[in-house]
Amino acid sequence: MTSASAVEMKLSRRSLLAGSAATAGAFSFGFSVPFADEALAQGATPEINAWVVVQPDDKVVIRIARSEMGQGTLTGLAQLVAEELECDWAKVTTEYPTPGQNLARNRVWGNFSTGGSRGIRESHDYVRKGGAAARIMLVQAAAAEWKVPAAECSVAKGVITHKASGRSLRYGEVAAAAAKLSPPSEVPLKDPKDWTIAGKPLRRLDTADKTNGKKIYGMDFKLPGMLNAAIKDCPVFGGKVKSFDAAKIKDMPGVKHVVPVGDSAVAVVADTWWRAKTALDALPIVWDEGEHAKVSSESIAAWLKEGLDAPQAAVGNQVGDVKAAIAGAARTIEQVYSYPFQNHACMEVMNATALYTPERCEVWTPTQNGEAALAATAEASGLPLAKCEAYKIDLGGGFGRRGAVHDWIRQVVAIAKQIPGTPVKLIWSREEDMLHGRFHPVTQCKLTGALDKDGNLTGLHMRISGQSIVAGIFPQNIQNGRDPAVFQGLNPPGPEASIGYTIPNLLIDHAMRNPHVPPGFWRGVNLNQNTIYLECFIDELAHATGKDPLEFRRALMKSHPKHLAVLNAVAEKAGWGTKAPEGVYRGICQTMGFGSYVAAVAEVSVSPEGKLKVHKITAATDPGHAVNPAQIERQVEGSFVYGLSAALFGECTVKDGRIVEENFDSYPVMRLEDMPAVETVIVPSGGFWGGVGEPTIAVAAPAVLNAIFAATGKRVRSMPLRHADLRKA
Amino acid sequence: MAKLNINGKTIDVEVDGDTPLLWVIREQIGLTGTKYGCGVAQCGACTVHVDGVATRSCSMPVSAVTAEQKIVTIEGLSPDGSHPLQKAWIEHDVPQCGFCQSGMIMAAAAMLQANPKPSEADIAAEMTNICRCGTYNRVKAAIQQVAAGGELGRG
Numbered sequence: 001m002t003s004a005s006a007v008e009m010k011l012s013r014r015s016l017l018a019g020s021a022a023t024a025g026a027f028s029f030g031f032s033v034p035f036a037d038e039a040l041a042q043g044a045t046p047e048i049n050a051w052v053v054v055q056p057d058d059k060v061v062i063r064i065a066r067s068e069m070g071q072g073t074l075t076g077l078a079q080l081v082a083e084e085l086e087c088d089w090a091k092v093t094t095e096y097p098t099p100g101q102n103l104a105r106n107r108v109w110g111n112f113s114t115g116g117s118r119g120i121r122e123s124h125d126y127v128r129k130g131g132a133a134a135r136i137m138l139v140q141a142a143a144a145e146w147k148v149p150a151a152e153c154s155v156a157k158g159v160i161t162h163k164a165s166g167r168s169l170r171y172g173e174v175a176a177a178a179a180k181l182s183p184p185s186e187v188p189l190k191d192p193k194d195w196t197i198a199g200k201p202l203r204r205l206d207t208a209d210k211t212n213g214k215k216i217y218g219m220d221f222k223l224p225g226m227l228n229a230a231i232k233d234c235p236v237f238g239g240k241v242k243s244f245d246a247a248k249i250k251d252m253p254g255v256k257h258v259v260p261v262g263d264s265a266v267a268v269v270a271d272t273w274w275r276a277k278t279a280l281d282a283l284p285i286v287w288d289e290g291e292h293a294k295v296s297s298e299s300i301a302a303w304l305k306e307g308l309d310a311p312q313a314a315v316g317n318q319v320g321d322v323k324a325a326i327a328g329a330a331r332t333i334e335q336v337y338s339y340p341f342q343n344h345a346c347m348e349v350m351n352a353t354a355l356y357t358p359e360r361c362e363v364w365t366p367t368q369n370g371e372a373a374l375a376a377t378a379e380a381s382g383l384p385l386a387k388c389e390a391y392k393i394d395l396g397g398g399f400g401r402r403g404a405v406h407d408w409i410r411q412v413v414a415i416a417k418q419i420p421g422t423p424v425k426l427i428w429s430r431e432e433d434m435l436h437g438r439f440h441p442v443t444q445c446k447l448t449g450a451l452d453k454d455g456n457l458t459g460l461h462m463r464i465s466g467q468s469i470v471a472g473i474f475p476q477n478i479q480n481g482r483d484p485a486v487f488q489g490l491n492p493p494g495p496e497a498s499i500g501y502t503i504p505n506l507l508i509d510h511a512m513r514n515p516h517v518p519p520g521f522w523r524g525v526n527l528n529q530n531t532i533y534l535e536c537f538i539d540e541l542a543h544a545t546g547k548d549p550l551e552f553r554r555a556l557m558k559s560h561p562k563h564l565a566v567l568n569a570v571a572e573k574a575g576w577g578t579k580a581p582e583g584v585y586r587g588i589c590q591t592m593g594f595g596s597y598v599a600a601v602a603e604v605s606v607s608p609e610g611k612l613k614v615h616k617i618t619a620a621t622d623p624g625h626a627v628n629p630a631q632i633e634r635q636v637e638g639s640f641v642y643g644l645s646a647a648l649f650g651e652c653t654v655k656d657g658r659i660v661e662e663n664f665d666s667y668p669v670m671r672l673e674d675m676p677a678v679e680t681v682i683v684p685s686g687g688f689w690g691g692v693g694e695p696t697i698a699v700a701a702p703a704v705l706n707a708i709f710a711a712t713g714k715r716v717r718s719m720p721l722r723h724a725d726l727r728k729a
Numbered sequence: 730m731a732k733l734n735i736n737g738k739t740i741d742v743e744v745d746g747d748t749p750l751l752w753v754i755r756e757q758i759g760l761t762g763t764k765y766g767c768g769v770a771q772c773g774a775c776t777v778h779v780d781g782v783a784t785r786s787c788s789m790p791v792s793a794v795t796a797e798q799k800i801v802t803i804e805g806l807s808p809d810g811s812h813p814l815q816k817a818w819i820e821h822d823v824p825q826c827g828f829c830q831s832g833m834i835m836a837a838a839a840m841l842q843a844n845p846k847p848s849e850a851d852i853a854a855e856m857t858n859i860c861r862c863g864t865y866n867r868v869k870a871a872i873q874q875v876a877a878g879g880e881l882g883r884g
Binding site (some may be wrong): 069070071072203204206207208209210211212213214215216217219220228253272273274275345346347348349394395396397398399427429430431630634637638639640641642645663664665669670671672673675677678 | 745748749752755756757760761762763764765766767768769771772774802803804806807810815818819822823824825826827828829830831834852853854856857858859860861862863864865866867868869
C-alpha cells in the first residue's frame with residue numbers, strides 16, 4: 001500500500017474543498033473552508049496557526065488531526081492545546097482538517113494515523129506547542145495595541161490583562177491582529193504539574209449528539225442524488241467472481257446498476273440500500289474459489305503446530321543459553337497455548353460514500369487514517385492525489401479495522417467510477433463485515449521453563465508459531481523473515497513493549513506461518529496473545545513451585561521498577577493476599593505495551609456446573625502522563641469488554657477457505673450481564689507518554705484465566721473459554 | 730404503501746411491505762438516529778418503541794405495523810434531548826463511539842417505563858444491546874440514577 005505521506009504533493013490551495021462533514025455539519029459537497037489568507041479576503045475569522053482559530057465571539061476552534069472513534073482522543077488533544085492556549089474551556093469546539101489540506105500545507109498537522117494508542121502520546125509535544133504559540137501571538141497582539149511589553153501582560157481563560165494599566169482584552173478582540181504576527185521562535189511548554197485543563201477528568205466534548213440521534217456517522221451520510229450499494233466479495237479469500245447473472249435481478253424494485261468490483265466482488269446499486277441488498281441476495285453469482293477453498297481451522301492449526309518445533313525461527317529476545325539451561329534444569333515444564341482469529345466487529349459496519357468524475361474523486365468515510373484513506377481513493381480512482389479528497393467522519397468503532405487497510409474505499413471508488421457524476425454510498429451487511437474482516441492473527445505458543453532445585457526460573461523458551469500482521473499488510477517491513485511487531489510485550493528492556501522479567505537464559509522466537517485469512521491490527525494487537533502466553537505460563541510456574549503468583553513475579557522483576565510498580569499498585573488495591581469472599585478466587589498479571597505499564601487482578605467464581613462469573617477486575621495503569629483520568633477509566637473499562645469478549649466468546653473459524661461466523665448469533669460478544677465491576681488505579685509516574693486505548697486489553701484474559709485456575713485447578717490454554725469445561729478438576 | 734405514526738406524526742411512505750421498519754425509518758423517513766448493526770435482532774442498535782415496547786426494528790417488516798401503532802425513535806424520545814435518561818447519559822459521559830447508544834437509550838427508556846425500579850438483575854436481563862466500546866458499567870450507572878430519581882414510569 002502506498003503511504004500518502006510518501007507521495008510528493010503539490011496541491012493548489014485554491015483547488016481544495018474542505019471537510020463539510022467534520023466542520024460544519026453541512027453535508028452538501030463543495031462547501032468550502034478556505035485557508036487563512038483567503039479567509040481574510042472573505043472577511044471570515046483567520047486561524048492563529050494550524051491548530052487554533054479564535055472567532056470574534058471568543059469561540060475557540062481547535063483542529064484535531066487524529067480520528068475520534070470513541071476513545072476520547074478528540075477531547076484529550078483539545079485539552080492539551082487549550083492548556084497551553086490558556087483559553088476558556090467552555091468555549092472550545094473542534095474540527096478536522098482534511099488529509100488533502102494536510103498534504104497541501106506540507107503536513108502541518110503531522111500524522112493522521114489513529115492506531116497503536118498513539119493519538120496523544122505521539123503528538124502531545126507539537127499540539128501543545130501549537131496552543132502555546134497561539135497564546136504568545138494573542139498576547140503579543142494585545143501588548144502591541146496597548147504599546148506595552150508582552151512580558152507585562154498576563155492571560156487567563158482567554159482574557160489578556162495588563163495589570164499596571166488595568167486594561168484587558170478578550171482573545172476574540174485580538175485574534176485578527178494576532179493572526180498577522182510571525183509565529184514565535186521559542187515556545188516553552190508548561191510543567192505538567194501546573195496543568196489546569198489537561199490532566200483533569202473533564203467530560204467529553206462530543207457526547208450530546210450521541211444521545212439524541214443527531215450524530216451523523218458514515219452510514220448516515222447523504223448527498224443529493226445519492227444511490228446506495230450493497231456488495232458481496234468472494235467468501236473465500238483470494239477467490240474471484242466467475243460470473244453473475246444481472247438479468248435475473250435488473251427488474252427488481254429500485255435496482256439501477258449491477259457492477260463488478262475488481263475481480264472478486266459484485267455490487268448492486270439501487271435507490272435504497274435495503275433494495276440493493278435484497279436484489280444482491282437474489283443475484284446468482286458463481287465464484288472461482290481459488291487455491292484456498294480447502295483450508296480449515298484444523299489445517300491451519302496443524303501447520304502452526306509444526307512451527308512450534310521448526311528449526312527455523314526469527315529471534316525476538318535472547319539472553320544467555322536457554323538450551324543449556326533447559327538441559328541442565330532440575331525440572332522443566334512445557335505447555336502449548338493458542339489464540340484464534342477474531343473479528344473487530346465494529347458496531348458500525350464498513351461503509352463509505354464516493355463521488356467520481358473524470359476530473360475529481362471524493363470519499364466520505366469513517367477512517368482511522370485520513371491520509372491513508374486519501375491514498376486509497378487516489379489509487380482506486382486512478383486520479384492524482386491533488387484531484388482527490390477524503391473527508392473523515394467520526395467512527396462507529398475502529399479498533400484497528402479502519403486504519404491500515406481501506407478495502408471498502410477501493411470498492412466504493414470502483415463502483416463510483418462506473419457511474420460517474422452520481423454519488424454512491426456503499427454499506428456492508430454485517431455478514432459481509434464478518435466474512436471480510438482483517439482478522440486478529442492466529443498463533444500458537446510453546447513455552448518451556450527451566451527450574452532449579454529451589455524452584456527458581458533459570459531459563460525460558462517461548463516459541464511463537466503463526467501469523468504476522470506486518471507480513472500481511474506491510475510486507476516491506478519484514479526483514480530476513482522477522483516481524484519485530486510479533487514480539488510485542490516480550491522485547492528486551494526499553495521504552496516499548498518490553499518484558500518485565502529478568503530471566504538468566506531466555507529465548508523468544510517466532511516461526512512465521514501465514515494462512516490465507518488476511519490479518520489486521522486488532523485493538524491490542526500482538527500484546528493480547530503474548531500476555532496470555534507469558535502471564536499464564538508464569539502463573540503455572542509459580543503454582544508448580546508452590547509459590548505465590550505475586551511473589552514469584554516480584555522475584556523476577558527487581559530490575560523492572562515500572563512494571564513492578566503497577567503490579568504492586570494493583571495487588572494492593574485488590575487486596576492480594578487477603579481473604580476473598582466465599583467462593584471467589586483471584587488471578588493476577590502484568591504487561592507493558594503501547595508505551596504504558598498495566599496490571600490487573602480478576603476476581604471470579606465458578607459454579608459446580610462450570611459456569612464462570614467474573615465479579616470484579618482491578619486494573620492499574622501507568623501511562624506516564626494522564627491527560628484525562630476520567631477518559632482513561634473509560635478506556636480501561638472498555639478494554640475489559642474488548643479483551644474479555646475475545647477471551648470468553650470470540651473465535652472466527654475457517655471452513656472451506658472461508659470464515660464460518662457471519663453475525664453476532666454465531667460470534668457472541670460480551671453484553672451488560674457479563675460485565676464485571678471495574679476499579680481503575682491510575683499511577684502516572686511522569687517522564688514518558690504512553691497510550692491507554694489498548695494496553696489494558698492484554699491483561700483482561702490472563703487475569704481471568706489465572707483466577708479460573710485458582711478456582712478450579714483447571715488451566716485453560718486455548719481460547720475462547722466458552723469451549724472449556726470449567727467444572728472443578 | 731404504508732401509513733406510519735412516527736414520533737407523533739402520521740406519514741405515508743411508498744415502500745415494499747417486507748422492508749424492515751428500520752430501513753423505512755432510515756431511508757424513506759430519513760431519521761438516521763436508529764442504527765443498523767446486525768439485521769438479525771442480535772445487537773439492539775435499531776431499537777425503537779412500538780406502543781411503548783422496545784422493538785428491534787431491523788427484524789420487523791413494515792407491513793406488521795399498523796397506522797394506529799405509535800412508533801417512537803431516538804429523535805422523538807424528547808423534543809430537546811431532555812429525557813431523564815438523555816440527561817443522565819450526558820452527566821455520566823456514557824457514550825464512547827456512540828453508535829449503539831440510540832438503541833441503548835431506547836431500550837432503557839422502555840424498560841423504565843414498564844419497571845421504574847429495576848434491580849441489577851432486571852437491568853442485566855433487559856439491557857441486552859451490544860456495545861463494542863464497553864460502556865456497559867456507565868449505562869448501568871446512568872439507568873440506576875434515573876431509577877433512583879423516580880422521574881420515569883407509571884409509579
